[in-house]
Amino acid sequence: xxxxVLRRLLLVIPTLLGIVAVNFFIVQLAPGGPVDxxxxxxxxxxxxxxxxxTGGGSDTAGPQNRPNEGQASGxxxxxxxxxxxxxxxxxxxxxxxxxxxxxxxxxxxxxxRYATLDFGRSYFxxxxxxxxxxxxxxxxxxxxxxxxxxxxxxxxxxxxxKAVRDGSRFDVWTSGAVIVGDAIPxxxxxxxxxxxxxxxxxxxxxxxxxxxxxGFDQLSALGKALDYAWHMALPIAAMVIGGFxxxxxxxxxxxxxxxxxxxxxxxxAKGLAERRVLYGHIFRNAMLLVIAGFPQALIxxxxxxxxxxxxxxxxxxxxxxxWEATLNRDYPVMFGTLFVFTLIGLVLKIVSDLIYMxxxxxIDFEARR
Numbered sequence: 001x002x003x004x005v006l007r008r009l010l011l012v013i014p015t016l017l018g019i020v021a022v023n024f025f026i027v028q029l030a031p032g033g034p035v036d037x038x039x040x041x042x043x044x045x046x047x048x049x050x051x052x053x054t055g056g057g058s059d060t061a062g063p064q065n066r067p068n069e070g071q072a073s074g075x076x077x078x079x080x081x082x083x084x085x086x087x088x089x090x091x092x093x094x095x096x097x098x099x100x101x102x103x104x105x106x107x108x109x110x111x112x113r114y115a116t117l118d119f120g121r122s123y124f125x126x127x128x129x130x131x132x133x134x135x136x137x138x139x140x141x142x143x144x145x146x147x148x149x150x151x152x153x154x155x156x157x158x159x160x161x162k163a164v165r166d167g168s169r170f171d172v173w174t175s176g177a178v179i180v181g182d183a184i185p186x187x188x189x190x191x192x193x194x195x196x197x198x199x200x201x202x203x204x205x206x207x208x209x210x211x212x213x214x215g216f217d218q219l220s221a222l223g224k225a226l227d228y229a230w231h232m233a234l235p236i237a238a239m240v241i242g243g244f245x246x247x248x249x250x251x252x253x254x255x256x257x258x259x260x261x262x263x264x265x266x267x268x269a270k271g272l273a274e275r276r277v278l279y280g281h282i283f284r285n286a287m288l289l290v291i292a293g294f295p296q297a298l299i300x301x302x303x304x305x306x307x308x309x310x311x312x313x314x315x316x317x318x319x320x321x322x323w324e325a326t327l328n329r330d331y332p333v334m335f336g337t338l339f340v341f342t343l344i345g346l347v348l349k350i351v352s353d354l355i356y357m358x359x360x361x362x363i364d365f366e367a368r369r
């Protein structure tokens with residue numbers, strides 16, 4: 001067991017390096033970049049006026065550096081929209097971002113910083129990437145953790161019930177609900193909930209933005225818990241409705257597969273109660289895939305599934321941070337969050353394997369060759 005875990009941990013290093021390298025070179029070679037964003041700001045054509053270049057202590061982004069008619073033009077520049085901007089200003093912007101260095105050298109310097117967990121500063125927020133991630137993490141953790149727990153608490157009992165009553169009316173009408181939940185994306189449910197319950201067209205029972213209300217710090221412990229639940233009710237409901245279907249069907253199919261096996265027939269022939277057969281014998285084997293997939297489901301919901309939900313409900317979390325960093329070509333935030341979340345995903349994959357072995361002792365990854 002220990003040697004297997006050590007081997008997997010050692011494999012994390014080249015895997016993480018490969019993922020970061022591929023994404024780095026693809027993003028760096030793609031059209032557009034932070035220099036283009038600053039050029040757009042200089043010319044007043046930036047698509048996101050909230051993004052303002054603040055790095056490097058340079059004043060090149062200020063209005064005093066807008067080109068005059070007598071300045072040399074940037075017509076020969078490789079950047080889009082550089083026409084009419086003094087080439088010296090372009091070179092200063094490149095130097096500030098580090099784009100005056102070759103691509104390979106930039107990659108090597110980034111790896112050296114990452115080895116010491118230094119992910120740099122955001123180009124457009126003037127904050128360390130680590131501070132930004134820690135600032136946004138509570139929102140994403142709230143969405144991901146509660147959604148995952150509720151999905152499992154709903155899907156497992158429902159899937160077991162559907163398997164035991166396979167073909168019954170209960171199975172038929174719940175299958176209809178599952179199909180609807182699987183067919184409609186979570187963000188559409190979010191829009192529907194906003195329209196119905198957050199002041200859209202009918203009721204205004206729930207807030208539309210934020211994780212807590214103003215004056216949250218002055219509330220009692222119970223008041224804080226109720227206020228937190230009040231704000232999280234609609235976002236979590238939208239994600240649960242859109243995410244429980246596949247796990248319910250997986251649970252049902254796993255139980256149906258186990259129910260017809262010989263050991264179940266033998267247990268029933270010995271006179272064991274149906275409840276003991278179901279939860280004492282079938283449950284552990286049927287839940288192998290479902291329970292072992294918990295870490296992977298958590299990371300999926302935590303960092304990918306909540307993006308549109310955060311946008312719709314104005315929740316300033318990791319998903320929204322990554323989306324804005326991509327739009328603004330904020331490379332330190334993009335690559336820093338990619339590094340952290342890839343590392344978390346690889347570690348959770350190892351945790352999933354350990355859960356497999358804990359749930360079913362017959363599985364021995366150590367014995368594999």
